[in-house]
Amino acid sequence: MEMKNNHLFLVLFLCFSLGTNLSIGGYTISMNESVSSGQTILSSSGTFELGFFTPGNSFKYYLGIWYKNISSQTVIWVANRETPVSDAAHLTIIQGNLVLLDKFQSLVWSTNISRSVPPKNLVIAVLRDDGNLILSDLSSNSSTPLLLWQSFDYPTHAFLPGGKLGYDKRTQRKQALISWKDLNDPSPGLFSMELDPQRDQLVIKWNRTTQYWASSSWNGRTFSSVPGMRLNYIFNYSYIDNENESYFTYSLYNSEIPSKFIMDVSGQIKQLLWSTSLDDWYPFWAQPTEQCDVYANCGAFGVCNNVNSSCNCLSGFKARSDAEWNSNNYSSGCVRVRDQEVQCNGITEDKDSFWMNSIVSLPASQDTNITVAEASQCRSACFNNCSCNAYTYDVSGACSIWTGDLFNLQQLSKTETEKTIFVKSGSPEDQTKAKKSTKLVVLLSSTTAFIVLFIGSFSYIYYRRRRRRMTKGTDRINDTQGTQISHLDKIGGGEIIDVPYFRLETILVATDNFSNANKLGQGGFGPVYKGIFPGGKEIAVKRLSSHSGQGIDEFKNEVTLIAKLQHRNLVRLLGYCINGKEQILLYEYMPNKSLDTFIFDGELCKLLDWKKRYDIILGIGRGLAYLHHDSRLRIIHRDLKTSNILLDQDMNPKIADFGLARIVEGRRTEAKTEKIVGIYGYMSPEYASDGLFSLKSDVFSFGVVILEMISGRKNTGFYQSEEALNLLGYAWRMWIEERAMQLTEKSLLESCNRSEVMKCINVALLCVQEDSNDRPKMSDVIVMLVGEGDTISANKSLSFGETIVSSGEKFELGFFKPAQTKAKKSMKLKALLSSITALMFLIIGSFSYIYYRRRMAKRADRSKGTQGAHKSHWHKAEGEAKVLMNENSDEAIDVPYFHLETILAATDNFSNANNLGQGGFGPVYKGIFP
Known part of the structure; x- marks a missing residue:
């Protein structure tokens, strides 16, 4: 009886100490119980x-x-x-071990506890609320249960808060995520x-x-090379190193947020x-940051595209498994088009012995390095080595040879230094068939290219003419006289820009x-005026000064960039004008002027309460995140400051002034300039000193803007000399203290909401760190700003709001698997080529005929004298230009205009005899033109 009471006490103690309500079949597995398919236990x-x-x-x-x-x-x-089972398997406890038995009662998996546990001892398995499965002996003489085994000591592919990833110095056992x-x-x-x-x-x-x-x-x-670990209020990372073990672990300040740390596929x-608003897992950080930096990401002979992280095969190779590649699993790599080993003995070297692959990074390490006098010697050295798969040669005479599979090839952008590797093509049969198929492919490609070029040129001419008519119509609504002068080609370098041109008059x-x-x-580049067009439409007119330092390049840059950007937090360009030395930009009118007008004025600042300022901070952040990550172009603004943030009638912020903005392509996120322009108070240290600018330069400027909005003080004019030389230094000191x-x-x-203010100050200080690598990306900044929570003190964390944008996800813009045409299909390809060519010319002929007929019909219709009054809306009628305008876009609509007299005559003065019925917006009449 005493022993039973002791067991009962230990069971109750385990329940309370582990935070688990012990219930047979609910949260535990006892020695006489098992879990089968369809059954579960819960924490x-x-x-x-x-x-x-x-x-x-x-x-x-x-x-x-x-x-x-x-x-x-x-x-x-x-x-x-490693050993899946059928649905007849079950989990139970035998001789103090958790064991998994299959339908034949054979052992599949076990906790494999080496120490012996007496059969009479009470051993129990409990699933805790932290996700840890523990096995304990409740019969221990100790007042606390004896821990026999726990899943946290044996992680598989993930570990949870409270888990360990480390090294046991006593047993020499390493924990690893696989x-x-x-x-x-x-x-x-x-x-x-592993650690x-x-x-x-x-x-x-x-x-x-x-x-x-x-x-x-x-x-x-933290591990400082992982930016996502530093200075955040969500995770608390720890590293323990003592005489018994070394391990890395972490916890959450808010333990209610589901999280995981995984070694991903x-x-x-x-x-x-876990984000409840997205109903998905949100990647807080990932390493390596670029998918192409993962070893063998595209497998053997695969090439990783740095822009979209997709894979394709080297010339002469194909995917080993189409099914895997179609599911975006490229690890199986590529094989030669003909599944044969490379042959070399008794084969004569010719120009088709190797496939040339350009603009790729070289494999990780070569097997042999030799010095030769010329490229042909390097080529022969590889050709005569039956194990050689590829070679490279540079003008210095360095010859590198690879004998194994080629891994870690990366497609470089055209702006990066081109590198060429020559890969052995295969057997002579491959080479002969490849040559035939290549010629056929070239012929097919040339014909297709010619057809596409013809259609493209035809469409371009048609579009140019249509745009010219629309531009003229837009200008004439503003009482223009004389001939419309188009500057579209002068601005865009031949590229059509969808921005109206306005005459100086x-x-x-x-x-x-x-x-x-x-x-x-x-x-900074000249005065800004308010303008009013006929009809009362208000505009803002930016007149560039000849002494401003902004030349035609900056002017062109601003026009072309803003024309391609659409976001609620970016100012909208309505038009432009070039006339002699005059360079003018027309923007939507912002009645509340710029942000600096309010925050640095002793009286006007009172009009911006904290809610409005917080909304403005979020708006600026979203606009900047759009420029950096979400627009068609990746754009660095380079001149973000409070005077370039305009406010509309509802105090919504609009980022303006793109004269200094730059586009970066591919993986590039930074560049360098010798011409440093802008306001020093908003410049990042690397830009001000070395001319280096990047996406992180804009992040720095954004941090300065936040601090200025909160403090109402300018960073450049800060005078708190006893505390710090500038606002940033003062803010850092206040934060530390x-x-x-x-x-x-x-x-x-x-x-103000104190938690929101503290959050914004914290984010701003993250943004203005001296090392650009330490600054967060704008996408991460938005996540931090929209995070929910009462406070950001050390015992709280930020959760996620509805505007989280998933970052770190790999957007598959499509992948490309080169397929080599086999020689035996050459006749079919020739027939296909002829058919395609004939079909395309038939389409072109039909298209041209239809276009010609429609154009002739329009000319005939316009030439008719409809009581001498029917005119196109692009022509003057009775001395007055008439253009139908879209209310919402200022865009001229290409629809013919008719005089009222013409319509009255056609409908017999809207007689009841011609009334067809009543529509939702009025009656409908039948009309007959002469």
Whole structure:
């Protein structure tokens, strides 16, 4: 009886100490119980669930733990990942071990506890609320249960808050995260992550051997080379190093947010949080940041595209598995078009012995380096080596030879230094057939290109003519006289720009000859005036000064960029004008002028309470994030400041002045200039000193703007000399000394939300860090700003709002698998080529005929004298220009205009005899033209 009471006490103690309500069949597995297919056990709060699952469309069963209340099943631990079972398997406790038995009662998996546990001891398994499955002996003489085993010590592909990733110095056992083989196969994949205890850093390996990424060493707070780890209020990272073990772990300040740290099938380690608004996992950070930096991402002989992270095969190769490539799994790589080994003995070298592949980065390491006098010697050295797969040669005489499979090839952008590798093509039969098919492909491509060029030129001429008519119509609504002069080609370098051109006379009338009464202010490149077109439409006219330093290049840059951008937080360009030395831009009118007008004025600043300022900060951030990540172009603004933030009638912010903006392509995020322009208070350190600008330069400027909006002080004119030389230094000192709220402008103290102010100050300080690598991306800035929560003190974290945009996701813009045409199909291809050519010419002929007939019909219709009054809306009727305008876009509509007299005659003065019926907006009549 005493023993039974002791057991009962230990069971109750375990329940309370582990935070789990012990209930047979609910949260535990006892020695006389088992879990079979269709049965599960839950943690006490219902957060985690243990049971059998079948990934994807598989019929294989795995024992695992997953999040219970997340819409997409998220498995975080798998017991039998190498040995799946059927649905007749079950989990139970035998001789103190958790064991998984198949339908034949054979052992599949076990906790494999080496120490012996007496059969009479009470051993129990409990699934805790932190996702840890523990096995404990309740019969211990100790007052606390004896822990026998826990899943946290044996992570598979993921580990949760409170878990460990490390090295046991006593047993020499390493813990590692090993990726799944693919998204629907939990068996061990190619990628693994572990802790290097010698260097105190995380490393990722391919195939358990080849290391391709390593973090920096632990600096006491984080691994500093992982920007997402630094200065955040969501995760608390720790590194423990003592005489027994070294391990890395983490926790959440808000433990209610589901999270996971995984070694992903993509070859990246990812820290993810569950977003209820997105109903998906949000990647907080990932390393390596670029998919193409993952070792063997595209497999053997595959080339990774840096722009969209897709893969294609080298010339002469094809995908090894079409099914895998179609599912975006490229790890199987490529094989030669003909599945034969490369032959060399007894074969004569010719010009088709190698495939030339340009604009690719070279494989990781070559097998042989030799010095030769000329390229032909390097070529022969590879050709005569039956094991050689590829070679490179440079003008210095360096010859590199690769004998194994080629991995880590990357497609470079055209702006990067071109590198060429020559890959052995295969057998002579391959070469002969390849030559024939290549000629056929060239012929087919040439014919297709000619046809496309013809259609494109035809369409371009038609579009140009149509745009010219529309531009003239737009200008004449503003009482223009004389001939319309188009400057579209002068601005866009031959590219049609969808921005109306206005004559100088029209603008002079609208601004009252640039009178001082209409002057709105003075920008960095010249004055800005208010203008009013006939009909009352208000515009802002930016007149570039000849002394401003903004030349025709900057002017062209601003016109072409804004014409291609559409976002609610970017100012809209309505038109432009070039006349002699006059360079003028027409924008939508912003009645509340610029942001600096309010925040630096002692009285006007009171009109912007904290809610409005917070909305403005978010608006500027979203506009900047659009420029950096979401627009068709990746754009660096380079001149973000409060005077370039305009406010509409509802105080919505609009980023303006794109004269200094630059476009960056591909993976590039930075550039350099010798001409440093802008306001030093908003310039990042690297730009001000070395002319280096990047996306992170705009992030720095954004941080300055936030601090100025909160403090109401200019960074450049800051005079708190006893505290710091500028606003940024002062803000850092206030933050470190936990006096950050002292930055807040006095007029905001009553209306401000303290947690939002502190959050914004924190984000601003992250943005203005001296090292550009430490600054967050704008997409991450938006996530931090829209995060929900009462406070950002050390025991709270930021959650996610409805405007989270998934970042770090790999957008598949499409992948390209080169297919080599076989010689035996050459006749079919020739016939296909002839058919396509004939069909295309038939289409072109038909298109041209239809266009000609329609144009002749329009001319005939317009030439008719409809009582002498029917005119196109592009021509003057009775001395007055008539153009139908779209109310919402200022765009001229290409629809013929008819005089009222013509319509009255056609309908017999709207007689009842011609009334066809009543429409929703009025009656409909039948009319007859002469």
